Amino acid sequence: MNERTSARASPVAALVLAWAIPGAGHAYAGRWGKAGLFFGCIVGLLIAGMILGGGTVFSPHELWYAAQVWAGGPTIALTPISQYLSVHEGIDYADRLRETGTLYTAVAGFLNLLVMMDAYLKMAYPHRKAEKEKE
């Protein structure tokens, strides 16, 4: 496995990269397979949520945004589009599909938080798993 193990590799950089682009923290650590999997799953959920909710699922005025924002870069990129659509097409709060789409994007945010922690911990404690297996 071609993992980044040099002393210069920073767990904090992996954490920040994982927030900015889902999967980028693992790519930074040389785990390209997992990086692709996480990017595909999280960005896929965000796009699916956006489509299900008619494009109006990202609203910084709603509490859901506190979960969505953990998906980092993609959420911040999609927010102005969502705001534009909300203003021009209106929001139907009673729409079940919008609710489902919002949930998709919120779960994507929480999953990226999990991925960020994984990227950080795997770089900060690279021998942890081997030690656990020894025990």
Added chain:
Amino acid sequence: MGEALVNFFAHLVAISNPLWAYYPLCAVAAVVYKATKFDEPRLIARAAAHFFLSVTAGMFALAAVFYLITLVF
């Protein structure tokens, strides 16, 4: 009561039920969660399938219990 439960499950898995939208969400959550735990693709797939089936079966069981309670009262 048995017939009522069958009708209830038929309604749960009906195409018109929006519950279907949550299965892909649960599947993706299972894959991402288990990919943070395991490194081998085979182990990830197995653990994710186990997680998905456990959550789905658990939710169905919980739904059945709550439905039965509503029938009693």
